[in-house]
Amino acid sequence: MSEQLFSKEAPLAIADQGCFFVGGEYVDSPAGRISGGQMYVQYQIPAKQTQPYSVVMIHGGGQTGVNFLGTPDGRRGWADYFLANGYAVYVVDQPSRGRSGFISKVYGAAANRSAEAIAERFTAPEGAKLWPQAELHTQWPGSGVAGNATFDQFYRSQVESMTDVGAGELMMRAAGSALLDRIGSAILITHSQGGPLGWTIADARPKLVKGIVAVEPNGAPVYEVKFTGAPDWFEDDVVTRPWGITRHPLTFDPPPSSAGEMRFVKQEKADGPGLVRYWLQAEPARQLVNLKGIPILIVTAEASYHAPYDHGTSQFLRQAGVEHTFIRLADVGIRGNGHMMMLEKNNLEIARYFDQWLRSHVK
Helix, strand or coil: CCHHHHCCCCCCCEEEEEEEEEEEEEEEECCEEEEEEEEEEEEEEECCCCCCCEEEEECCCCCCHHHHCECCCCCECHHHHHHHCCCCEEEEECCCCHHHCCCHHHHCCEECCCHHHHHHHHHCHHHHCCCCCHHHCCCCCCCCCCCCHHHHHHHCCCCCEECCHHHHHHHHHHHHHHHHHHHCCEEEEEEHHHHHHHHHHHHHCCCCEEEEEEECCCCCCCEEEEEEECCCEEEEEEECCCCCCCCCCCCEECCCCCHHHCCEEECCCCCCCCCCCCEEECCCCCEECCCCCCCEEEEECCCCCCCCCHHHHHHHHHHCCCCCEEEEHHHHCCCCCCCCHHHCCCHHHHHHHHHHHHHHHCC
């Protein structure tokens, strides 16, 4: 479809829209019973729903569903693109974020990031040059630093995130499963910290997940990557994904009794310059039986901090028997993007690529 469809003047044809909560449970507190783990969902159904499966959009760390609703410089977002192209669209705020509510008595400590940290990681990495590909970043709409109107809009959308990311993963597995139980089969579009949530929801509801577009899913396998700048660029940080690509168990065959039974080995030589040596399972590798057969697209931007290591997540899945497509956007002619590609100048070009891939792979 023509991008003219996404001008501010062009209305979207909507048959229905609304919001609801899924998941959550009551827990006792000194003030009485309170609810935690619930997830806010907003939806829009197009007037002409031509696609058989809904799209569920799951944001990343420090973010909310606002990432998909529009851009900080006022352009249409991915939710509008997919709605206009015939998909029912469900946009969530993860439990403990945004309109789902942060319940301190349930969720514990939280953290947020400074404007400077956001700029060097997301909006102006070309200035900090913490990883080799950072200088290729060209697509953020503005200078990407505090004081620029577009950056200020983006930074003001940031929210606190639970320090206990693993607890959030468990809550999202339950809430995401409840959402699919309510709306039926769907495609998941996940981003960043939301990436493992796609794997765990699909593991819990493999028959209801008809496809996954994993936009720079949280990784690399097992270890966080610490960026040290030139000349060495990377080192292994703490173990945050003891199950390889998640913080909590997936359905492996043969099944390990604990994360301690998982065995990993580090790649001896990087696949190329500017790339991390990633960790995989020691052979013979356990298989991720519930993810097999689900059409999966893993997408990495040219200039993002994920560019050095997302191929490791791809290889982890492939070793575990999960066939999929891994694409670097630069290899299909989409250049200059950073991690927040859904907000950047060419965001609708990227959405169109996803749409075309889904139409050819999801049946």
